Amino acid sequence: MPIPCSTEACTSAATIKRSKDGSAVCATCFTRRFEEDVHETISATNLFKRGEKVAIGASGGKDSTVLAYVMKVLNARHDYGLELILLSIDEGIKGYRDDSLKSVERNKIEYELPLTILSYKDLYGWSMDEIVARIGKKNNCTFCGVFRRQALDRGAYKLGATKLVTGHNADDIAETVLMNLLRGDVARLQRCTNICTGDDGGSLPRAKPLKYTFEKDIVMYARVNKLEYFYTECIYAPNSYRNFARDYIKKLERVRPRAILDIIYSGESIAVRKEVALPVLGRCSRCGYISSQKLCKACLLIEGLNTNQLDLGIKRKVTTETKTGCGKDKTGSSCGCSNEDKVQSIDF
Amino acid sequence: MPTSLTLEFSGGSEFLVGNQKEHKVSLPIDQPTVSQLIQWIKKEILTDHNRDDLFVMDDSVRPGVLVLVNECDWELLERNETILKDGDVVTFISTLHGG
Known part of the structure; x- marks a missing residue:
C-alpha cells in the first residue's frame, strides 16, 4: 500500500524517507525540500555576501558534486549574486584521483563552472604515493588531511576567492565532534561545528553549507537528480581513525537518525571553561x-x-x-x- | 516457486559483487524477504569475502548501505521484512565508499 507524499497538495506516492525529519516524500518534493533546507541554512547564517567569489572544494565525490550542483541551483533561484568556481586537489595517489578528476571535469562541463586543479607535488614537493613509500600506511591519513586542508585554502586564495565552501555533511561533522571529544582536543571541539571558520580576519573563510544535510539524503538527492559522482574506497583508508567514529555514528543513525543532529547540537552548545588553556592562533x-x-x-x-x-x-x-x-x-x-x-x- | 529479481549495486557496492552493477537472479525461495535476499547475496554473489562486512552485518545490510525496492526507500516499507515479488528491482547504494 503506497504511502502518500507528506507535502500538502501533493498527490504523488512517497518514495523516500527523509533522514532530516523522517518525513515521507516523493522524489520531486524531496528535491525541492532538500534545496530549500540548504537555502535556509545559508540565509539564516548570512553565509554569503552579494558579489563574493566562492571556491567550491571539489573532489568528484558525492558530497562535493551535490554541493556544486545545489550551489549553482540556489545561486540562480535565489539570486545570491555569487561567482562560483571549482577547485580540486590532486593528492598524487596513483589510480585514486585519475577517475575522480574526470568526474570533476564533468562537473565543470555540465554545471558550466571554471575549474582549477592543484597537486600536492606542486604545493609540498611530495605526492601521497611518495609519502606512503617513505612512512608506510600508519599515519598517512594525517599527512593527507593536513595537506588537503591547506591546499584548498591556498588554492582558493590564489584564485582570488573570498570564501571556500566544502561538502562536509552532517554525518561528517558528527564524526568530527566525536573524534575531537575522544582526543581531548577541546579547541577543535569548540569550533568544528561552526558553519564558517576563519571569518575573523587573517585567513580565508571556509564554510559548510551542507552541515545539517544527512549523508543518506545527499546520496538520494544525487540519485533522483541523476548526478554522477565518483566513488572508491580510498586505498589507504582502512587504518584511519575516522573510520571507527564513522562506523559508530552509522550504527547510532540506524537506531535513531536524529542522533546525528543532536551530536552536532552538543558540539555547537559546548563552552570551554575559561581556565582551560587554548592555543593562540x-x-x-x-x-x-x-x-x-x-x-x-x-x-x-x-x-x-x-x-x-x-x-x-x-x-x-x-x-x-x-x-x-x-x-x-x-x-x-x-x-x-x-x-x-x-x-x-x-x-x- | 523461485523468484526472479533484478539487483542493482551502486555507490561502490558493485565492487563487492564482481564489479557488475546489474544482476538478474532467480532465488529458490517463494516471495523472499529482503533479509533472505541479503543472506542469499552473501552466499551466492559476494565475490570478495574478505570484505563481506562492507555489505552485510548480522542479518541485514551494513548501516550506511541504502536499499530501494522498485525505487522506493525500504525505510518506507518493512525494511528487512519487506516481501519481494517476482520481477521486483532491488537497489543497494553504498554510502561507505569515499570520493
Missing part, C-alpha cells in the same frame, strides 16, 4: 599560514619528511623535540647541545 614562521605553533602542521610534516624524522608532527603526546637533536637524550627533553631551536608538536 598565530602565523607559521615558514609559510605564513594560520597556526597555533611556530611552524604550521604542514610545514612540520614536510620538515619531518625532508629530514627523515618521520614522527615529527605525528606524536600523540605533547612533547618538546629538538629540531636536529644530538640524539644523546632519548626522552626528548633538552639534550643540552647548542641547538636550541625547539619545535613543539601537538597532534591535530
Whole structure:
C-alpha cells in the first residue's frame, strides 16, 4: 500500500524517507525540500555576501558534486549574486584521483563552472604515493588531511576567492565532534561545528553549507537528480581513525537518525571553561599560514619528511623535540647541545 | 516457486559483487524477504569475502548501505521484512565508499 507524499497538495506516492525529519516524500518534493533546507541554512547564517567569489572544494565525490550542483541551483533561484568556481586537489595517489578528476571535469562541463586543479607535488614537493613509500600506511591519513586542508585554502586564495565552501555533511561533522571529544582536543571541539571558520580576519573563510544535510539524503538527492559522482574506497583508508567514529555514528543513525543532529547540537552548545588553556592562533614562521605553533602542521610534516624524522608532527603526546637533536637524550627533553631551536608538536 | 529479481549495486557496492552493477537472479525461495535476499547475496554473489562486512552485518545490510525496492526507500516499507515479488528491482547504494 503506497504511502502518500507528506507535502500538502501533493498527490504523488512517497518514495523516500527523509533522514532530516523522517518525513515521507516523493522524489520531486524531496528535491525541492532538500534545496530549500540548504537555502535556509545559508540565509539564516548570512553565509554569503552579494558579489563574493566562492571556491567550491571539489573532489568528484558525492558530497562535493551535490554541493556544486545545489550551489549553482540556489545561486540562480535565489539570486545570491555569487561567482562560483571549482577547485580540486590532486593528492598524487596513483589510480585514486585519475577517475575522480574526470568526474570533476564533468562537473565543470555540465554545471558550466571554471575549474582549477592543484597537486600536492606542486604545493609540498611530495605526492601521497611518495609519502606512503617513505612512512608506510600508519599515519598517512594525517599527512593527507593536513595537506588537503591547506591546499584548498591556498588554492582558493590564489584564485582570488573570498570564501571556500566544502561538502562536509552532517554525518561528517558528527564524526568530527566525536573524534575531537575522544582526543581531548577541546579547541577543535569548540569550533568544528561552526558553519564558517576563519571569518575573523587573517585567513580565508571556509564554510559548510551542507552541515545539517544527512549523508543518506545527499546520496538520494544525487540519485533522483541523476548526478554522477565518483566513488572508491580510498586505498589507504582502512587504518584511519575516522573510520571507527564513522562506523559508530552509522550504527547510532540506524537506531535513531536524529542522533546525528543532536551530536552536532552538543558540539555547537559546548563552552570551554575559561581556565582551560587554548592555543593562540598565530602565523607559521615558514609559510605564513594560520597556526597555533611556530611552524604550521604542514610545514612540520614536510620538515619531518625532508629530514627523515618521520614522527615529527605525528606524536600523540605533547612533547618538546629538538629540531636536529644530538640524539644523546632519548626522552626528548633538552639534550643540552647548542641547538636550541625547539619545535613543539601537538597532534591535530 | 523461485523468484526472479533484478539487483542493482551502486555507490561502490558493485565492487563487492564482481564489479557488475546489474544482476538478474532467480532465488529458490517463494516471495523472499529482503533479509533472505541479503543472506542469499552473501552466499551466492559476494565475490570478495574478505570484505563481506562492507555489505552485510548480522542479518541485514551494513548501516550506511541504502536499499530501494522498485525505487522506493525500504525505510518506507518493512525494511528487512519487506516481501519481494517476482520481477521486483532491488537497489543497494553504498554510502561507505569515499570520493
